[in-house]
């Protein structure tokens with residue numbers, strides 16, 4: 001005989017799903033989360049945790065389900081072995097205390113919504129919010145008429161580790177010309193930055209784009225290109241402004257050849273990149 005209702009046999013289904021005592025508790029938990037909990041089976045109850053909610057709310061709901069089942073079992077045993085009836089208010093207080101203790105140990109984050117805030121406050125759980133994103137203004141300048149612009153980038157997960165990179169090409173009206181992405185195997189970030197800048201120059205040369213502006217976020221790559229361009233200007237094109245090296249067909253051809261040699265020294269190129 002069920003010790004909680006004295007009206008039915010003491011089966012697991014009755015004790016945790018059907019007994020009026022815990023049906024009231026499930027309804028109460030559902031009202032806190034503004035949902036109707038399906039108590040037809042334990043799987044149906046746990047399926048409530050898969051709703052499109054924030055990670056912290058899902059975690060707190062899972063904690064609520066566990067503590068509710070635990071409290072039902074506790075009340076049943078308390079009644080059976082100590083002959084003491086636990087009131088509904090005490091059972092709810094016990095569940096709330098358990099949810100609060102479990103919820104405050106979690107590092108999962110809630111949404112910045114009134115829905116999440118009211119649920120967590122009701123259960124004495126401190127809301128955790130994601131840090132505000134850092135918004136950085138980035139200006140992209142169009143190249144001069146007749147020029148094309150390359151934006152290249154490369155990165156490695158560690159030094160060295162899996163490295164990737166790529167570049168995007170646009171003309172002076174900012175129209176998209178093409179792009180590529182490459183996997184570079186286990187390399188460091190400087191290799192990735194330099195390797196894709198070299199490949200971008202090669203592609204520009206092969207397509208006859210003789211006036212290109214290469215932009216990347218690696219000062220090492222910029223210094224390498226500037227140093228080489230200044231040497232070329234001293235020997236072949238002394239009239240060019242040093243701050244804005246114009247890669248003439250002759251210079252571009254020489255740079256292409258030199259960087260092709262350099263890329264051989266840097267290592268064998270991976271074959272996964274697919275420009276255009």
Ligand SMILES: [Zn+2]
Pocket residue numbers: 002003004005006007008014015018019020021
């Ligand atoms: Zn019962």
